[in-house]
Amino acid sequence: MCIIMKNIQILIIFLFSIGIYAQNISRINTDLKLSDSLTLDSEIRIYAGGGITNYSSLFRMYKDKSGKWTAKFYQHYAKVSGQTQLRTEKQTLKSENAMEYVWNSILRTNVQYLPNMSEIKYKMRERGNVELIDGEYQLMWKAKEIMDGIGYKAQIKADKKFHEVDFGNPESYLKYYPDVDELIYFNELLDLIKNEFGIWKK
Numbered sequence: 001m002c003i004i005m006k007n008i009q010i011l012i013i014f015l016f017s018i019g020i021y022a023q024n025i026s027r028i029n030t031d032l033k034l035s036d037s038l039t040l041d042s043e044i045r046i047y048a049g050g051g052i053t054n055y056s057s058l059f060r061m062y063k064d065k066s067g068k069w070t071a072k073f074y075q076h077y078a079k080v081s082g083q084t085q086l087r088t089e090k091q092t093l094k095s096e097n098a099m100e101y102v103w104n105s106i107l108r109t110n111v112q113y114l115p116n117m118s119e120i121k122y123k124m125r126e127r128g129n130v131e132l133i134d135g136e137y138q139l140m141w142k143a144k145e146i147m148d149g150i151g152y153k154a155q156i157k158a159d160k161k162f163h164e165v166d167f168g169n170p171e172s173y174l175k176y177y178p179d180v181d182e183l184i185y186f187n188e189l190l191d192l193i194k195n196e197f198g199i200w201k202k
Helices: 025-031 099-108 117-123 170-176 181-197
Strands: 008-013 042-049 055-063 069-077 087-092 130-133 136-139 141-146 151-158 161-168
Touching: 042 181, 055 099, 069 099, 099 181, 117 161, 117 181, 141 170, 151 181, 170 181
Parallel strands: 008 141
Antiparallel strands: 042 055, 042 151, 055 069, 069 087, 130 136, 151 161
């Protein structure tokens, strides 16, 4: 008996989104006067964006060569031809706990090892039935694709090693797949930043 994994049933929760992935990270860095590379040995950047908007934001935390920790929050409003001009805002943040504690808590989320969300999609689906369709047996998977929400790109340099990871709508997906470790860890990272620095709170 031949089982063909050809058809995938997708439940789409659809509210159109362009997200951070539609924006050019290099252009955002240029507008914010930041380098594209992470030049310090201990640094994390988390870019966030979503919805039909020209708005994106960036959380950046780093330790300079003197050993001093700094956290900053950038807001970026991209130029829209014929409508709005480029606008950026920057603020220095204070954490609820010691910055060294925050940094180690960030590493505890395993963000420096996490795969891209696209690599764990196989975990985010429900096993369906084998059905006879057009004379062929096909395995029908059920998956949820959430198109609206916030996309994140995290870049981190720790122990002189660089890592980058993309997650789209992790908060929403966690509600449907609460047992996926990678979603749990990335949401722990976001919750940590929100609670320590008071940003990205609705």
